[in-house]
Amino acid sequence: MKFNSFFPVIWTRNFEETVGFYIHILKFSLANANSETQWAFLEKDGVRIMITKPNEHEKFDKIAFSGSFYFNVNDVNDLWQDLKTITKICYKIETFEWGMREFAIYDNNGYILQFGQPVTEISKEK
Template sequence: MKFKSLQPILWTENLDETINFYLHILEFSLNERNDDWQWASLQKDGIQMIISKPNQHERLNRIYFSGSFYFNVENVDEVWENLKTKANICYEIETFEWGMREFAIYDNSGYILQFAQPASEISREE
């Protein structure tokens, strides 16, 4: 059994607002959009995701996802400087005892997006 990739589908009640958040705040690119189906495919570097309004069998009364999305990035401090005034902060940048330097924001739908880099890589960059 071989897994090739993971592509999350994020449900939203406001497709335009969510697409705009990922395009303008996180600088994703729009691969494809289908307004009849109420979904869009987005990409940034090696990350792909789908934004979708729930269909008839996916009733959305509230967000049911009970986790977060953990982005491994290059130069997490630069990413922090870019996002800290553009997004709603979950927690500020910090180097944690498990060896990761990270921070988290909320997207427009309330999903938690964490951005991290191994602290050992940061020491080598400086």
């Protein structure tokens, strides 16, 4: 058996605001959406996420995800410059002992979004 793909489903009570955050702030594209059911499928550079209102079969009082969403990017320093003044920061950009340069922000719902790049991939010219 082979797994073909993996992408998160982000629950929100603020559907339009959340879609707007991922499209306007993180520059995802809207691949498909149904405003009646409040469901959207977004893509960027092969990364896919779904945004939806909470499933009626689940209790959803507040965010209950106990982790973060981690994005590997090809220019973490430039992305930091783009996002640091327009988003709520979880932690500022830094280089970690395990060889990653990373930072984290919160989306409009409070989900933690981390962005990282291996230091071996970062150009020495910058």
